[in-house]
Amino acid sequence: xxxxxxxxxxxxxxxxxxxxxxxxxxxxxxxxxxxxxxxxxxxxxxxxxxxxxxxxxxxxxxxxxxxxxxxxxxxxxxxxxxxxxxxxxxxxxxxxxxxxxxxxxxxxxxxxxxxxxxxxxxxxxxxxxxxxxxxxxxxxxxxxxxxxxxxxxxxxxxxxxxxxxxxxxxxxxxxxxxxxxxxxxxxxxxxxxxxxxxxxxxxxxxxxxxxxxxxxxxxxxxxxxxxxxxxxxxxxxxxxxxxxxxxxxxxxxxxxxxxxxxxxxxxxxxxxxxxxxxxxxxxxxxxxxxxxxxxxxxxxxxxxxxxxxxxxxxxxxxxxxxxxxxxxxxxxxxxxxxxxxxxxxxxxxxxxxxxxxxxxxxxxxxxxxxxxxxxxxxxxxxxxxxxxxxxxxxxxxxxxxxxxxxxxxxxxxxxxxxxxxxxxxxxxxxxxxxxxxxxxxxxxxxxxxxxxxxxxxxxxxxxxxxxxxxxxxxxxxxxxxxxxxxxxxxxxxxxxxxxxxxxxxxxxxxxxxxxxxxxxxxxxxxxxxxxxxxxxxxxxxxxxxxxxxxxxxxxxxxxxxxxxxxxxxxxxxxxxxxxxxxxxxxxxxxxxxxxxxxxxxxxxxxxxxxxxxxxxxxxxxxxxxxxxxxxxxxxxxxxxxxxxxxxxxxxxxxxxxxxxxxxxxxxxxxxxxxxxxxxxxxxxxxxxxxxxxxxxxxxxxxxxxxxxxxxxxxxxxxxxxxxxxxxxxxxxxxxxxxxxxxxxxxxxxxxxxxxxxxxxxxxxxxxxxxxxxxxxxxxxxxxxxxxxxxxxxxxxxxxxxxxxxxxxxxx
Numbered sequence: 001x002x003x004x005x006x007x008x009x010x011x012x013x014x015x016x017x018x019x020x021x022x023x024x025x026x027x028x029x030x031x032x033x034x035x036x037x038x039x040x041x042x043x044x045x046x047x048x049x050x051x052x053x054x055x056x057x058x059x060x061x062x063x064x065x066x067x068x069x070x071x072x073x074x075x076x077x078x079x080x081x082x083x084x085x086x087x088x089x090x091x092x093x094x095x096x097x098x099x100x101x102x103x104x105x106x107x108x109x110x111x112x113x114x115x116x117x118x119x120x121x122x123x124x125x126x127x128x129x130x131x132x133x134x135x136x137x138x139x140x141x142x143x144x145x146x147x148x149x150x151x152x153x154x155x156x157x158x159x160x161x162x163x164x165x166x167x168x169x170x171x172x173x174x175x176x177x178x179x180x181x182x183x184x185x186x187x188x189x190x191x192x193x194x195x196x197x198x199x200x201x202x203x204x205x206x207x208x209x210x211x212x213x214x215x216x217x218x219x220x221x222x223x224x225x226x227x228x229x230x231x232x233x234x235x236x237x238x239x240x241x242x243x244x245x246x247x248x249x250x251x252x253x254x255x256x257x258x259x260x261x262x263x264x265x266x267x268x269x270x271x272x273x274x275x276x277x278x279x280x281x282x283x284x285x286x287x288x289x290x291x292x293x294x295x296x297x298x299x300x301x302x303x304x305x306x307x308x309x310x311x312x313x314x315x316x317x318x319x320x321x322x323x324x325x326x327x328x329x330x331x332x333x334x335x336x337x338x339x340x341x342x343x344x345x346x347x348x349x350x351x352x353x354x355x356x357x358x359x360x361x362x363x364x365x366x367x368x369x370x371x372x373x374x375x376x377x378x379x380x381x382x383x384x385x386x387x388x389x390x391x392x393x394x395x396x397x398x399x400x401x402x403x404x405x406x407x408x409x410x411x412x413x414x415x416x417x418x419x420x421x422x423x424x425x426x427x428x429x430x431x432x433x434x435x436x437x438x439x440x441x442x443x444x445x446x447x448x449x450x451x452x453x454x455x456x457x458x459x460x461x462x463x464x465x466x467x468x469x470x471x472x473x474x475x476x477x478x479x480x481x482x483x484x485x486x487x488x489x490x491x492x493x494x495x496x497x498x499x500x501x502x503x504x505x506x507x508x509x510x511x512x513x514x515x516x517x518x519x520x521x522x523x524x525x526x527x528x529x530x531x532x533x534x535x536x537x538x539x540x541x542x543x544x545x546x547x548x549x550x551x552x553x554x555x556x557x558x559x560x561x562x563x564x565x566x567x568x569x570x571x572x573x574x575x576x577x578x579x580x581x582x583x584x585x586x587x588x589x590x591x592x593x594x595x596x597x598x599x600x601x602x603x604x605x606x607x608x609x610x611x612x613x614x615x616x617x618x619x620x621x622x623x624x625x626x627x628x629x630x631x632x633x634x635x636x637x638x639x640x641x642x643x644x645x646x647x648x649x650x651x652x653x654x655x656x657x658x659x660x661x662x663x664x665x666x667x668x669x670x671x672x673x674x675x676x677x678x679x680x681x682x683x684x685x686x687x688x689x690x691x692x693x694x695x696x697x698x699x700x701x702x703x704x705x706x707x708x709x710x711x712x713x714x715x716x717x718x719x720x721x722x723x724x725x726x727x728x729x730x731x732x733x734x735x736x737x738x739x740x741x742x743x744x745x746x747x748x749x750x751x752x753x754x755x756x757x758x759x760x761x762x763x764x765x766x767x768x769x770x771x772x773x774x775x776x777x778x779x780x781x782x783x784x785x786x787x788x789x790x791x792x793x794x795x796x797x798x799x800x801x802x803x804x805x806x807x808x809x810x811x
Contacts, residue, residue, distance in 0.1 A: 024084075025059040026092040028052050028072060036096060038388060039074040046071075047601040048557060049115070051451065062557045064603045072096065078234075112206050112226060116504065116512045118550025118564035119212050120597055120610040120646060122146065124205040131706075131718060132748060133199045134243045134766055134804040135251040135274050137192040138227075139163035141199050144704040145207055146646045146662040147223075149724050151777040153317045155279030155360075155799045156247055157768075158287075160193050160314065160371075162778075165209060166614070166642060167668050167698030168222020169622075171573055174215055175225045178306065179442060180379055180397045181217025182227075185464035185494045186574040188218045194375040194401070195310045196287035197272035200241070200253055203231040209646070210612055211566035211593040213548060214500035214518040216442055216460045219570035221591055229306060230381075232266050232295065235259045237759075238811035245766075246802035249276040267294040279799035281362040283317035300385040308377040315370050316405065319363040320779055320794030326359050327774075339790060346410050359774070359797045366408035366429070373403025373434075391446045399438040404431040406473070416533060417472050417487040426477035430487070432531060436466035440496075454504040466492040470531055490528030490536050492574060497521045500546075509554070514564070516548035522571050530578055538577050542588055544569035550595075559600035566593045576620060579633050587636050590617040606650040614642040621670060621731055622696045637731075639671040640695060661705040668698035673731045679785040686785060694733045697778075699725035699741070714752040721745045729781040729793060737793055742775035744768075744798075764806040772801040 028039040035056030042049050043060055050058040065086050072080035077096040084090070113121045122145045129141050136157035139150040143163065153160035162170050171188040175181075183190055192198070208224040215224060236259035243251035257268030273288040289310040296303045324332040337345060337354060345351050349365055380396045411425045440462030447455045472485040500518035507513055526538040550564030572586040597610035620634040644666030651659045675688045703723035710716045727739040747770050752762040776795035783791040 020065045021062040022065060022086055023059065023061050023089045024063045024068075024086060024092075025057065025090070026094060028056045028058070028074065028094050028096060030077070030096055033095075036074050036077070039072055039096070042071040042073070044068055044603065046115075047603075047606075060557070066603060068603075113208060113213060115560070115599065115601070116514075116552045117213070118514050118552050118562035118597075119208055119566075119595060120146075120210065120608065120612075121206055121208045121212070122648075124207070126203050129199050129202055129205065131750075132720070132746075132766060134245070134764060134806040135197070135249055135276070136199075136804075137161040137196075138199055138202070138225075139192060142205060142207060142225075144660075144662075144706050144720055144722060146648050146704065147209055147644075147664040147666075147702055148207075148704070149699065149702060149727075149777070151796060152798060153280070153778075153796060154276070154283035154285065154314075155797055156249070156276065156802060158196075158249065158274060158276045159278060159283060159285040159312075160191075160317070162189075162192075164697060165207075165223035166612075166644070166664075166666065167695060169697070172219070172221035172570070173223050173225060174212075174218050174220040175227070176215060176217060177227045177308070177377070178229055178379055178381060179216060179226075179393075179395060179444075180377075181462060183218035185438060185462070185496065186466055186492050188573045191373075193285070193287070193312045193314055193371075194373060195308070196274050196285075196289045196312065197251065197253055197270075198227075198289065198291075198308070198310075200255065200272060201229050201270055201291040201308070202227050204228050209610070210595055210614065211546075211548065211568045211591060213502060213566075214458070214498075214516050214546065216458070216462070216498065217496075219520075219544075219546075219568050221568055221570055221589070229291070229293065229308075230304065232297070233257050233259055233268070237268075239808060241806065241808045243804055243806040245804035246799070247277045247279055249804060250274070251806075264297050265295070266297070267292075269293070278315075278317065279360060279802070280317045280321075280797070281357060281360045282315050282364065283362060284315045286313040287311070302381075302383045304379075304381045306377070306379040306381070308379075309375070311374040313370055313372045316364050316407070317362050317796075320796050321359060321361045321776075322354075323793040323795060325354075325357065325361050326776065326795055326797060336792075339792075364408075368406050368429075369408060371403070371405040373401065373405075375399065375401040389448045393442075393444050393446075395442040397438075397440055397442070401434065401436045401438075404433045406431045414475070414478075417485065419472070419475070419478070419481070419485065419487075421478065423477045426475050428472055428475045430470055430472045432468075432470045434466060434468055436464065438462065438464045452506040455501070456503075457499075457501040459499045460497070462496045464492070464494040464496075468492065468528075468530075488529045488531050488533065490526055490530055492526045493524070495523040512552040512554075514548075514550040514552070516566075518544075518546040518548075520544040520546065520569070524571065526574070526577070534578075536578060540571070540585075542569070542571050544588075558602055559598070562595070562597050562599070564593075564595045566595070567591065568593065572620060576634055584636075586620060586634075587618040589619050589636075591615070591619075604652045608646075608648045610646045612642070612644055612646070616640045616642075619670075621673075637670050637673055640669060642666060642668045642695070642698070656710045658708045659705070660707075662703070664702045666698070666700055668695040668700070669693065670695055670731055675730070675732055677783050677785055677789070681785065681787070690732060693731050694728050696730050697727050697739075699727045701725040712751075715750065717747065717749045719745060719747055724777070729779050737781045737791065739776055739779055739795065742773055742777070744773050744775065745770050758809050758811050760808075760810040762806075762808040762810075764804075764808070766804045766806070768802050768804070769798070769800055774800060 028036045037054050039052040041058045052058050067085055069083045132141050139161050140157040143150040147166045150163045170190050175190045206226045211220050212224045237257045239255040241253040251274045253272040255270040270291045276285045292307040294305050322336050324336045378398045382394045384392050386392050408429055410427050442460040444458035469489040470487050475481050498520040502516045505513045522542045524540050526536050530536040546567050548566040552560050552562045554560050568591045570589045576586040592615040594613045600607045618636045619640045621637050622634055646664045648662035670693050673690050673693050677686045705721040708718040723743040725741045729737045746768045748766040750764040752760055776797050779795040781793045
């Protein structure tokens with residue numbers, strides 16, 4: 001059955017028999033029988049919500065008969081949880097007990113989308129994240145949500161990993177932790193390798209597709225990923241987790257929490273270490289991290305300190321595998337070899353490595369060809385309920401990053417490193433360093449004067465200072481030189497100020513209006529010399545105005561229609577300026593995002609259908625080429641667009657079976673694109689103009705599925721499937737330069753049991769790529785003329801069948 005047939009079946013499933021409906025109402029009171037106004041009532045894990053009125057009363061109408069769950073939240077009181085079987089109209093009275101309050105999550109809730117928001121999004125809770133959480137990075141824990149494609153340099157989801165949303169790479173995906181920006185200020189990317197096992201500290205994730213609503217940090221062109229670590233356990237706890245799997249993958253994680261001390265103090269922490277050889281030869285990872293969170297909570301305020309630390313030492317696998325090594329003939333491998341002899345392959349070891357390797361080939365041979373980097377995040381978050389309808393939040397944050405990548409260079413010119421000698425060339429080892437500081441302040445106020453109006457205003461100022469420098473640590477021909485010979489240094493400074501205000505207005509029982517205005521001001525400067533000895537002097541300022549508007553129309557209590565328009569503007573990244581030296585300065589990008597959707601949340605079936613049209617001006621698109629450290633080279637194109645349809649379904653077929661498929665169909669086009677190829681005969685450039693070409697790395701179809709079966713109590717088996725259509729390596733729509741479509745299936749089984757020695761023991765067994773699909777998820781290409789036109793394609797092969805076995809013991 002084709003993917004199109006699967007999508008058609010999903011749509012056909014929407015027709016299902018209706019059942020009887022009743023009303024469910026009640027009153028929320030305290031221990032003294034006083035009514036509690038403003039209590040939040042969540043029905044069926046938030047599928048429907050209500051707020052109590054002046055008399056502490058609430059009402060749900062048109063509730064389907066059968067089993068339901070109820071949760072009640074009120075500031076200063078313990079949460080209430082219960083379940084009930086509804087067969088008639090029913091009214092209840094619920095008494096709440098006073099307690100410390102987890103008010104430190106208020107700022108996270110205020111910056112997230114809700115069911116009345118006119119944008120497309122997915123919420124994942126702790127249980128959703130835990131399904132595959134055995135050692136892999138965050139992208140692999142969320143990859144089965146709509147429109148996401150993930151990749152791993154080492155091929156197994158550990159080490160350098162990345163993701164795309166709607167074809168947009170990590171530099172276009174806004175990521176925050178507790179509202180604090182995570183994207184690197186200069187590259188705008190997110191390096192998950194610096195945060196190993198972070199999934200073990202994340203309590204929930206919201207993934208917004210498209211521009212979404214305003215937030216702090218990098219511009220959202222593809223989506224937003226909001227991670228939340230804030231949570232308080234009332235009881236002390238401990239947990240030990242271990243993993244062992246293919247490629248000698250090992251993980252050990254230890255967690256502990258104090259519970260609530262004296263009703264107002266809490267502290268919890270985690271330490272993790274992960275080691276893996278990787279699927280690709282020598283693509284090993286040696287990772288460790290720790291997380292510490294301490295909180296003091298009062299009746300109407302909270303103060304929380306978070307410390308997140310990660311260290312990684314990863315053997316480089318930044319260069320891809322030549323196409324000829326992935327199913328090519330011996331002749332094709334020889335042709336590739338002789339084409340690159342003296343450029344890529346300079347020694348007998350290089351040659352032997354190429355011919356004796358298989359699809360796991362890694363170009364690098366030097367023992368210490370590693371990336372060695374550490375990063376520490378500090379967050380101080382204060383929340384106060386100033387009034388019953390006014391919540392204030394302030395966050396101070398600081399991130400310190402420092403590290404290098406070390407590399408062997410064969411036969412380099414010593415003068416390029418500032419070394420004057422009678423010896424002109426030599427093998428040498430160099431390190432490129434990054435020492436950076438990122439800090440700032442964020443504040444927001446959430447005001448709800450009545451049931452119809454919710455008003456959020458936020459402001460943030462962030463500053464980044466990055467010191468880029470290199471040093472030669474050894475020269476084979478000059479052992480007397482010593483180490484730490486500096487050869488370049490440059491400084492990058494970036495100031496980022498933004499202010500936004502959001503308004504939700506409930507016009508009537510059916511119509512909710514949304515408005516969002518953001519002003520973002522950026523100042524970016526660099527000075528000094530880049531690693532290729534070329535001065536990098538940038539002094540650019542940008543002022544962006546980003547308006548967003550939307551409407552949500554409730555068809556009934558469980559379904560809505562929505563529409564929105566959002567504008568985003570984005571500045572070029574550091575590498576865009578470097579790669580453009582001597583050419584035109586890259587322009588900032590602008591995106592107009594139009595979204596139209598339908599949401600329906602029933603008891604057994606939930607559906608979302610979303611259509612989008614994203615129109616770009618001056619989009620920086622990937623050319624398919626890479627620079628000397630594996631970074632993608634980009635160029636501005638005048639006009640381009642993405643348009644598509646995203647469909648997702650959650651079907652609870654029975655108490656034992658749950659199926660959540662999703663599929664995305666899209667077109668991703670550039671109006672006019674000019675391809676530039678160098679002719680080495682006279683070092684001239686040959687330009688070829690094309691129209692209506694496909695945007696690189698943007699598959700027209702992405703399908704995901706999670707099918708769970710619970711054969712026994714506390715036991716489950718889940719089939720996770722992912723289909724990704726063809727992706728072009730550049731913007732020429734050339735069939736000879738693409739990543740072939742792939743369909744990958746994983747199976748994860750888990751079983752939990754209780755015993756007298758611990759609260760819970762859970763065993764998890766994950767088999768990735770169970771059908772042993774031989775596929776690649778990323779790559780690059782470049783062409784040049786050397787007599788004939790020569791095109792080189794390189795790919796990042798992903799692991800064939802492999803496993804991870806995990807054991808969690810909770811105390």
